Amino acid sequence: MTIEEIITHFGNNTVYQFTGSAADLHDLMMSASISYNNLIVNDIVYFITMNPIIEDERIQELKAEGAA
Amino acid sequence: MYAKLVATVNLSGGSIPISSVMKDIGRVITATTATTSMLTAFSTSSSVIVDPTTAGWSYVGSNWVADQGSISAGQGPTMTAAGSTMTNYCFSAPCQNTGLLKYAILNYCNVNSYTENVNNGIVLTGAQSATSTGVVTNEGGRNYWSTGSYNGSIASILPCCFQPAAGSTFHVIANARHLTIIQENVGIMGIWETANTTAHTFLNIPPFIQYSHPNSNSFPSSGSGLYVVPTAQNTNVGVYLQTAVAFGTTNFVSPQVNGTVSVANITGYNTNTLLQYANNIRGNTIDSASTASQYIVSPVYFQDGQRGYPIQTITGTVPIYWTKPGLGNTGDTVSINGTTYTFFNCGAGYGVLMTTGN
Numbered sequence: 001m002t003i004e005e006i007i008t009h010f011g012n013n014t015v016y017q018f019t020g021s022a023a024d025l026h027d028l029m030m031s032a033s034i035s036y037n038n039l040i041v042n043d044i045v046y047f048i049t050m051n052p053i054i055e056d057e058r059i060q061e062l063k064a065e066g067a068a
Numbered sequence: 069m070y071a072k073l074v075a076t077v078n079l080s081g082g083s084i085p086i087s088s089v090m091k092d093i094g095r096v097i098t099a100t101t102a103t104t105s106m107l108t109a110f111s112t113s114s115s116v117i118v119d120p121t122t123a124g125w126s127y128v129g130s131n132w133v134a135d136q137g138s139i140s141a142g143q144g145p146t147m148t149a150a151g152s153t154m155t156n157y158c159f160s161a162p163c164q165n166t167g168l169l170k171y172a173i174l175n176y177c178n179v180n181s182y183t184e185n186v187n188n189g190i191v192l193t194g195a196q197s198a199t200s201t202g203v204v205t206n207e208g209g210r211n212y213w214s215t216g217s218y219n220g221s222i223a224s225i226l227p228c229c230f231q232p233a234a235g236s237t238f239h240v241i242a243n244a245r246h247l248t249i250i251q252e253n254v255g256i257m258g259i260w261e262t263a264n265t266t267a268h269t270f271l272n273i274p275p276f277i278q279y280s281h282p283n284s285n286s287f288p289s290s291g292s293g294l295y296v297v298p299t300a301q302n303t304n305v306g307v308y309l310q311t312a313v314a315f316g317t318t319n320f321v322s323p324q325v326n327g328t329v330s331v332a333n334i335t336g337y338n339t340n341t342l343l344q345y346a347n348n349i350r351g352n353t354i355d356s357a358s359t360a361s362q363y364i365v366s367p368v369y370f371q372d373g374q375r376g377y378p379i380q381t382i383t384g385t386v387p388i389y390w391t392k393p394g395l396g397n398t399g400d401t402v403s404i405n406g407t408t409y410t411f412f413n414c415g416a417g418y419g420v421l422m423t424t425g426n
Contacts, residue, residue, distance in 0.1 A: 033199075035204040035205065037205070
């Protein structure tokens, strides 16, 4: 999938990339009581959240060229 | 379990918190023996528990503190502010054979404000997990208010949810295999367990889908059927109306890794083509008036075929069949292979036949 397709997959909402495992992301989100949806592409974890994102060095916003 | 819940006053107008509607549904699907005395929003006198067989769903929790641990007595909270009171109610039921849990979430829905007003509604979603505090993982698409990001008309988005206006009737049918909510003569939403597949066995995940078509008269046109994944509360709007979403089977490149949700496009992903009886496109039967497509009964299935997953058959696990719209009146019975099914009017698009026990 391209970055554009990943963003489309998540309904053109703000998508984050997590530099860790899906299990680590789950632990992090549960510790912060944040609902989230994730997608794994080429072993890279992408996700969106239901609440404001928490600060964590493993999280960065995914931006596609030309994407809103 | 089958509860026929009747709104004798407008439950989407703000006089009664819309969360009370979700609590009522939650009570009847988690009770050992559902009774109308449990209802706080729907009419206790007009509603009927048609089949009190224990539904087999368990209450998981809510993001509303008063409803954590159990559904509290009385009505639910009033929506007052963006984000802070987007109450959800989470439930689970085990899948047959594996015991893995499928999750159903009832959510508040409003197209143009977070306050209680005439646009209140509810949506039913599935999820891969939920906690006692209403924290949800990989929830299927749902619809609610969008602020400036929504450019369409209110009217075009309203059919994305159930609105319990005065005079509306909701049929809540559930056993451990499914939770199905039908708004009489309007639409249907369900969390439906499917037969297990090799993919589900391999990934050790519960086989189920979220089916959402709260206004069966509205079919998405080509290119407009993408479903929107829920995210930040002020930016999410479901784009269109009829969707089926599978959970956990789709990982585009690394299918051995669990934990993703399949967001299903209408085209090529679900049983959409079997639903359009209103257009008489499957005219392989003729009624006494020589009209085609009058008595078709079709099984329900789902396939994320574009991504190579096996067909997930729903009929056979969930006691449900599609029918043409207006096959009869809700409550009429149809015998299929010796089993008596009840017809439910899901609106102008189609109907369903279901049994209500276990």
